Amino acid sequence: MGSVLNKDTVEVRFHGRGGQGAVTAAHILVDSAMRAGLWGTAFPFFGAERRGAPVTAYARISHSKVLTKSMVRRPDAVAVLDPAIMRYVNVFDGLKESGVAVINCTEPPTLPIKIRLYVVDATKIALDLGLVLAGWPLVNVAMVGALSRVIGIKLNYVLEAITNILTGRSAELNAKAAERAYYEVSEVGAS
Amino acid sequence: MVRLTLTGNHCVAYAVKLSKVKVVSAYPITPQTTIVEKISELVDLGDADIKMIRVESEHSALAAVYGAATAGVRAFTATSSHGLLYMHEMVWWVAQARVPLVMAVVTRTIGPPWNIWTDHHDIMDQRDTGWLIMMAENNQEVLDETIKLFKITEDPEVYLPGIVGLDAFILSHTVEPVEIPEQELVDSFLPERRQPYVIKSGEALIMGNVPSDLLTNSRMRWDIHLGLRRAEKVIDRVDMEWGKLTGRRYGGLTECYKCEDADYLFVGIGAWVGDMRLAADRLRAVGMRFGVLKIRYVRPFPYLRVLDSVRGKKGVLVFDRSVSAGSAGPLFLDLVSHMYPHRLNIPIKNVVAGLAGYEVNYEDFFRIGESFVKEVSETGWVSEFLEFYPGR
Numbered sequence: 001m002g003s004v005l006n007k008d009t010v011e012v013r014f015h016g017r018g019g020q021g022a023v024t025a026a027h028i029l030v031d032s033a034m035r036a037g038l039w040g041t042a043f044p045f046f047g048a049e050r051r052g053a054p055v056t057a058y059a060r061i062s063h064s065k066v067l068t069k070s071m072v073r074r075p076d077a078v079a080v081l082d083p084a085i086m087r088y089v090n091v092f093d094g095l096k097e098s099g100v101a102v103i104n105c106t107e108p109p110t111l112p113i114k115i116r117l118y119v120v121d122a123t124k125i126a127l128d129l130g131l132v133l134a135g136w137p138l139v140n141v142a143m144v145g146a147l148s149r150v151i152g153i154k155l156n157y158v159l160e161a162i163t164n165i166l167t168g169r170s171a172e173l174n175a176k177a178a179e180r181a182y183y184e185v186s187e188v189g190a191s
Numbered sequence: 192m193v194r195l196t197l198t199g200n201h202c203v204a205y206a207v208k209l210s211k212v213k214v215v216s217a218y219p220i221t222p223q224t225t226i227v228e229k230i231s232e233l234v235d236l237g238d239a240d241i242k243m244i245r246v247e248s249e250h251s252a253l254a255a256v257y258g259a260a261t262a263g264v265r266a267f268t269a270t271s272s273h274g275l276l277y278m279h280e281m282v283w284w285v286a287q288a289r290v291p292l293v294m295a296v297v298t299r300t301i302g303p304p305w306n307i308w309t310d311h312h313d314i315m316d317q318r319d320t321g322w323l324i325m326m327a328e329n330n331q332e333v334l335d336e337t338i339k340l341f342k343i344t345e346d347p348e349v350y351l352p353g354i355v356g357l358d359a360f361i362l363s364h365t366v367e368p369v370e371i372p373e374q375e376l377v378d379s380f381l382p383e384r385r386q387p388y389v390i391k392s393g394e395a396l397i398m399g400n401v402p403s404d405l406l407t408n409s410r411m412r413w414d415i416h417l418g419l420r421r422a423e424k425v426i427d428r429v430d431m432e433w434g435k436l437t438g439r440r441y442g443g444l445t446e447c448y449k450c451e452d453a454d455y456l457f458v459g460i461g462a463w464v465g466d467m468r469l470a471a472d473r474l475r476a477v478g479m480r481f482g483v484l485k486i487r488y489v490r491p492f493p494y495l496r497v498l499d500s501v502r503g504k505k506g507v508l509v510f511d512r513s514v515s516a517g518s519a520g521p522l523f524l525d526l527v528s529h530m531y532p533h534r535l536n537i538p539i540k541n542v543v544a545g546l547a548g549y550e551v552n553y554e555d556f557f558r559i560g561e562s563f564v565k566e567v568s569e570t571g572w573v574s575e576f577l578e579f580y581p582g583r
Contacts, residue, residue, distance in 0.1 A: 027366050031196040034368040042196070043365040065329075067465035069361040070552035164195075 009062040010151055011072040014143070015091045016081035018050045021140030022057035024165070025079070028144045031161035032153050033061045041066045054085045061151070079147045080104060081122070081139050102147050104139050108188045120146040120185040125177050138174070141166070145178030146185035155182050193371045199330045199362035202369055203295045203355070204229035206337035207267050208239040209377040210293075214259035214266040216244035216252045220274040221307045222359040223297045227269060249274040253281035253294070260285075260292040261398075263389040265341060267292065271359065272299035272313045279316070285352050286321030286415060288398070289387050291344035292352045293337065298326075298461070298512075299359040300547045308548020309359035311461065311513040315489070315521045321415040323353035323422055324490040326460040330367040333357050335439055336487075338377060339429050345385045346429075348421040358462040359548070376436055419491040426488060444493035446485040449475070450500050453482030455564060458501075459510040460486050460522060463551060467510070470556030479564050486522065494529035501530070506538040506567040508560065512545045519543075519577045540573045544580035551580065 012029065016022035026042035033040045040061040058072040074094045080086065080103040092101065092113055101115055104122040111117060126137035141162060148158045155178075162175045197205070203226045207215065217227040233239040244255045249270050256266035270278060275296055285292065296317075300310040317324060323344060327333040333355065340353040357363055390396055402408040427443035434440030448468050450456060455474075457467040464485045471481035484500045486493070501507050511520025518524060523541035530539070542559055545551040559580065566573060 027196060030366055030368070034194060034196055039368060040196075041365050041367050043360070066367070067469050068553055069358075069365070069462045069465060070550055070554075 007076065008064070009060055009066070010077065011075045012059040012061070012077045012079065012147070012151075013072055013075040014057040014059075014079045014081065015085055015089060016055055016057070016140065017085065018053045018055045020055075020081050020136065021138065022055055022081060025081070025140040025144050026057040026059040028141060028158070028161050028165055029059045029147065029153075030061065031165055032144070032148055032157040035157040035160050036153050038063060039065045054089045061153075075099060077102065077147065077151055079143050081143055083109060100150055102143065102150055102185065104143060117188040118146065118150050118185050119188055120181050122146065122177070122181055125180045125184070129173050129177055131173050131177055138177075141174035142177040142181035145181035148178075149182045149185050155179060158182065192373060192376075194368055195371055196366045197330060197334075197369045198225065198364050198366050199327075199333045199357045200225040200297065200364065201229050202330045202334035203269065203337055203357070204233065205371055206334045208233050208241075209372065209374060210265060210338050210341045210381060211378075212241055212267045213264035214242045214244065214256055215268065216246055216255035216259075216266075217268045217270065218246055218249045218252050218274060220249070220271050222299055222363045223269045223271040223274070223295070225363070226295055226297070249278040250281055253278045253285065256292055257281065257285045257288070257290055260290045260386070261288070261390050263384065263386065263391075265292070265384055267294070269295040269297070271297045272301055272307075275313045276301065276316065282317055282320045282322065287412075289350045289415075289418075290352065291341075291350055291386055293340045293344060294322075294352065294354050295337065296354050296356045297359050297363045298356055306547055307359060309361060309462075309512070310546045310548060311356075311511070314354065314356045315513045315515075317354065318490055318521060321351055321419065322490065323349070323351060323419065323426075323488065324356065325354065325488045326356040326358075326486075327362065328462055328464045328485065330362060330365070331369050331439065332441060333362060334369055334371070335433060335437070335441070338372075338381070339433055342381055342429050343422065343425050345382075346422075346425045347385060347387075349418055349425055350387050351415065351418050351422070356461065361462045370437070370439075372437060380433065380436055423491050423493055426491075441487060442485075444486075444488045444491075445496050445500065446487060447500050448483040448485065450482035450484060452480060454480045454505040455560065455567075456482050456484050456501060456504050456507045457510065457556060457560065458484045458486065458497075458507060458522065458526065460489060461512065463510070463512070463545065466551070466553040467556050469553035470560055473553065473557050474560050474564075479560065481560055489522070489525075492525045492529075494525070497526060498529060498533050498535060501526075501537065501539075502535060504537055506540070506563060506573075508563050509539065509541050510545075510551075510556075511541060511543050514543045514546070523577075538567045538571070538573050539576070541577045542580050543577070549582060555580065555583065
């Protein structure tokens with residue numbers, strides 16, 4: 001793990017549902033990157049979003065200041081907050097051949113393509129910690145933890161970012177969730 | 192100094208707080224809304240001592256902050272697109288009244304169809320009003336220039352209101368690492384509020400009456416032009432002062448990226464200048480020496496500086512994210528109209544692109560730059576001075 005950041009710029013796409021916190025996840029990832037001495041930008045899909053509908057959010061992490069304002073079309077990494085959307089959305093669209101996917105799931109899905117696949121049960125982590133809002137397990141920050149491990153951002157920066165962006169009990173629980181996901185994420189097929 | 196990751200809109204809010212603005216009034220419109228939401232949150236937390244005035248429209252929002260500024264305090268509003276067009280009458284009024292205040296314009300295209308993405312029709316529509324108008328390239332510049340604009344607009348050489356412009360979503364809702372200056376630093380940078388007159392309770396002052404002396408009225412109107420020309424020096428000076436305190440200088444009126452040895456120049460304003468820099472680097476890598484002239488201030492239009500930058504170049508490509516329908520792109524029109532009397536005759540082309548939020552990035556700039564070099568080197572001139580970029 002941690003090899004993706006060997007590149008000059010890493011482009012990330014988060015897939016979730018409106019209200020699941022994909023935009024916040026992208027923000028926390030970039031804040032973690034800043035604390036690790038890197039640059040970055042995080043941005044939503046530029047358009048209307050509705051609660052429950054499939055949404056995307058994006059991040060660029062770089063060793064130098066990010067100059068482009070273009071959308072991410074060929075991501076190096078995708079993170080899937082809700083695996084159910086994979087039935088309607090091709091979450092691997094444009095993913096580079098060297099790219100990685102981190103999916104929140106209990107059982108690794110069978111994929112139509114060959115990629116480096118990582119899984120973490122972020123939903124279980126959220127439920128264990130009581131991170132539930134309006135009936136939804138909150139998995140977004142846990143997924144940042146898992147993704148950071150995969151792309152090579154150290155846990156302490158992620159935890160600092162979480163405490164900076166979230167507050168109170170939410171920060172505390174989400175930091176725990178991110179830490180668990182950071183250690184529990186595993187590569188499918190890796191020995 | 193603290194480093195945070197902030198959206199462009201939140202940068203505006205922090206700058207307003209640090210500038211010790213006393214009155215804010217605005218009407219919600221996407222993509223501006225999160226500026227005023229954040230200010231409201233800072234007030235609610237007790238972090239900012241600002242009076243928020245609720246109004247029913249943008250026209251009233253600017254009228255309210257105009258009133259507050261006239262009474263002697265720093266005042267701020269923000270809007271976008273249709274909101275800006277709706278307040279247009281007051282935009283003229285505030286400049287004519289010579290009342291310094293600052294407005295953020297999150298540039299958004301104009302409907303129909305209903306579209307919230309960026310282009311520059313809304314901000315460019317304000318060019319003749321007498322306001323200072325600048326466009327930022329990134330979130331740090333948004334934060335810095337909002338603070339600087341209070342100093343610039345309140346300079347006795349200027350005494351005019353100013354707009355800080357930022358592109359919808361690609362700055363307003365995009366998070367970047369940003370340095371937030373300490374309050375003490377901003378306090379040492381910003382002087383006490385200055386303005387040409389203050390309305391006080393108990394002191395009679397006639398404002399906006401029918402003029403008895405048209406020659407004075409005429410001179411007042413012309414002095415708005417002169418005030419903007421005087422602002423050029425103030426903008427450059429304030430940029431240097433801010434640079435000394437923070438280490439961040441932006442070049443004042445314009446910034447030139449690799450212009451000195453360039454044969455060709457991209458010229459543009461706003462967030463897509465970052466993509467122009469990337470394109471210039473890539474064109475250089477394949478032997479085409481490009482530079483980028485970033486125009487920071489559209490008003491005053493810094494024509495002497497701009498002419499110095501384009502003089503001697505083999506070709507200039509001016510990108511406009513709006514069009515003065517029936518003529519050409521407004522940035523291009525400003526540039527060429529100053530070139531002619533200064534006897535500057537070089538191949539120049541206007542590319543109108545990115546309208547209605549259509550994305551134009553470094554790959555597009557690269558391609559357009561490449562074909563421009565081919566055209567100019569083969570024919571020595573340009574076949575069409577104005578082109579619409581149809582996308583890929």
